[in-house]
Amino acid sequence: MAKQQIKLGLVGFGTVGVGVAKILQNQADLIAKRSGAEFTVVKAAMRDVNKKRDIALAPGAATTDWKEVVNDSEVELVVELMGGTDVAFEVVASALKLGKPVVTGNKALLAERGEEIFALSAQHNTPVYFEASVAGGIPIIKTLREAFVSNALVNLSGIINGTCNYILERMTDAGLSYQDALKEAMDLGYAEADPTLDINGWDAGHKAILLGAISYGFLPDPAKTYVTGIENVRLEDIELADKLGYAIKLISVVKPACDKTIEIRTQASFVPQTHLLAKVDGVFNAVALHGDEVGDSFIYGRGAGAGPTATAVIADLVDAANGSKGFLPYNATSYTVADIDETETAYFVSIEVKDEPGVMAQITSLFSNQGMSFSGTFSNVNPSEPDAAMNSVSFITHKAKLGTLKAALSDLASLDCVTNEPTYYRVESFE
Numbered sequence: 001m002a003k004q005q006i007k008l009g010l011v012g013f014g015t016v017g018v019g020v021a022k023i024l025q026n027q028a029d030l031i032a033k034r035s036g037a038e039f040t041v042v043k044a045a046m047r048d049v050n051k052k053r054d055i056a057l058a059p060g061a062a063t064t065d066w067k068e069v070v071n072d073s074e075v076e077l078v079v080e081l082m083g084g085t086d087v088a089f090e091v092v093a094s095a096l097k098l099g100k101p102v103v104t105g106n107k108a109l110l111a112e113r114g115e116e117i118f119a120l121s122a123q124h125n126t127p128v129y130f131e132a133s134v135a136g137g138i139p140i141i142k143t144l145r146e147a148f149v150s151n152a153l154v155n156l157s158g159i160i161n162g163t164c165n166y167i168l169e170r171m172t173d174a175g176l177s178y179q180d181a182l183k184e185a186m187d188l189g190y191a192e193a194d195p196t197l198d199i200n201g202w203d204a205g206h207k208a209i210l211l212g213a214i215s216y217g218f219l220p221d222p223a224k225t226y227v228t229g230i231e232n233v234r235l236e237d238i239e240l241a242d243k244l245g246y247a248i249k250l251i252s253v254v255k256p257a258c259d260k261t262i263e264i265r266t267q268a269s270f271v272p273q274t275h276l277l278a279k280v281d282g283v284f285n286a287v288a289l290h291g292d293e294v295g296d297s298f299i300y301g302r303g304a305g306a307g308p309t310a311t312a313v314i315a316d317l318v319d320a321a322n323g324s325k326g327f328l329p330y331n332a333t334s335y336t337v338a339d340i341d342e343t344e345t346a347y348f349v350s351i352e353v354k355d356e357p358g359v360m361a362q363i364t365s366l367f368s369n370q371g372m373s374f375s376g377t378f379s380n381v382n383p384s385e386p387d388a389a390m391n392s393v394s395f396i397t398h399k400a401k402l403g404t405l406k407a408a409l410s411d412l413a414s415l416d417c418v419t420n421e422p423t424y425y426r427v428e429s430f431e
């Protein structure tokens with residue numbers, strides 16, 4: 001598509017769609033000078049054409065029917081910004097079948113239906129670009145695909161959901177309960193009216209799948225990736241983490257494991273307070289990368305919002321204008337997702353116990369029977385009440401497979417002195 005005047009069709013004219021139209025208008029000169037391309041929105045689909053928007057479209061450009069956008073003979077490039085995985089799939093598939101390149105910010109669509117979409121992209125020799133789908137204003141896909149094209153990825157660890165990061169930060173800094181922090185995030189517009197996909201980890205989980213695809217060239221099966229959210233993070237876990245020199249963050253990890261498998265997981269983890277990721281506050285996102293040649297690299301910025309996300313969409317528009325190849329799986333069958341039970345980290349474990357002699361000995365012997373050992377133990381001692389009851393023990397283990405930890409935790413149920421389901425978190429080491 002190496003040409004100067006490009007006519008766009010937008011499907012979705014909400015937060016991001018309007019943001020794209022505004023930047024294209026406000027920065028038209030800058031974009032044209034830098035890229036040599038001029039973009040015009042000739043058609044845009046939305047549910048309600050009478051809703052007031054921040055920017056006016058050309059007369060006759062607004063429609064409620066996405067097919068009018070995709071099939072419009074003037075439209076050369078389709079920008080899908082409606083969200084969802086059903087109609088949005090039809091939109092993207094129809095555009096590709098017509099040979100019209102697609103730019104999308106829809107991580108759920110690509111993570112869940114990427115196999116079909118990239119097959120269509122290959123079949124019709126028509127690219128799909130999706131920088132906006134991961135971490136909004138952070139150019140992580142470009143970084144992996146272009147800047148680090150010569151490097152094998154050793155570790156990628158990121159905070160790629162701003163809503164969860166905001167909630168965890170407010171629990172940490174203001175001592176808010178999870179529910180109060182979530183309510184605050186919703187009141188401030190940082191969380192959707194239905195925040196399920198944010199807090200259950202799947203928004204970040206979908207992004208991690210795309211980062212795995214870009215980094216290793218295969219389409220990870222979502223069902224085999226490991227995703228848990230922040231719903232069960234307790235204030236007392238955050239306080240204990242803090243005492244031990246850690247912050248609790250929702251971390252997505254993508255890294256090679258053994259035997260051509262790739263570890264892809266998202267969960268609330270202990271992050272050393274000395275690591276840059278522990279210092280990422282509020283709704284910001286950040287990704288720490290380690291490439292085999294470049295070493296450590298760190299990218300930080302806004303993960304969502306009209307300006308950052310539309311900036312990423314427009315970068316893709318320029319790529320399309322320059323005829324850049326989109327992503328196509330290049331190792332389609334070479335890799336699989338690692339079994340989560342085979343993945344290794346250290347762990348923080350907290351166990352509620354009866355205050356009776358021999359508790360620590362029973363617990364340590366049970367863990368050592370599974371071949372696990374501790375790097376340190378912690379129990380809360382009040383110096384003015386040395387005889388107070390001990391009702392919980394916490395420790396950090398040496399590195400072990402998750403499966404081994406689970407076996408040890410399941411054995412714990414047989415101990416009379418254990419009074420509740422243990423809590424555990426991974427302790428990330430970013431190796």
Ligand SMILES: NC(=O)c1ccc[n+]([C@@H]2O[C@H](COP(=O)([O-])OP(=O)(O)OC[C@H]3O[C@@H](n4cnc5c(N)ncnc54)[C@H](OP(=O)(O)O)[C@@H]3O)[C@@H](O)[C@H]2O)c1
Pocket residue numbers: 011012013014015016017045046047048049051064065066080081082083084087105106107132133136303304305306309
């Ligand atoms: N918001 C962000 O910060 C952000 C960041 C990264 C990625 N994304 C992704 O970008 C996409 C768009 O997000 P957004 O925040 O802009 O969403 P949004 O504000 O809810 O906008 C969605 C748009 O799609 C339109 N729409 C929905 N269903 C439609 C249908 N069946 N036919 C025609 N139009 C339809 C809506 O019309 P009405 O306006 O008339 O309701 C609206 O204009 C999503 O995939 C999202 O995951 C968003």
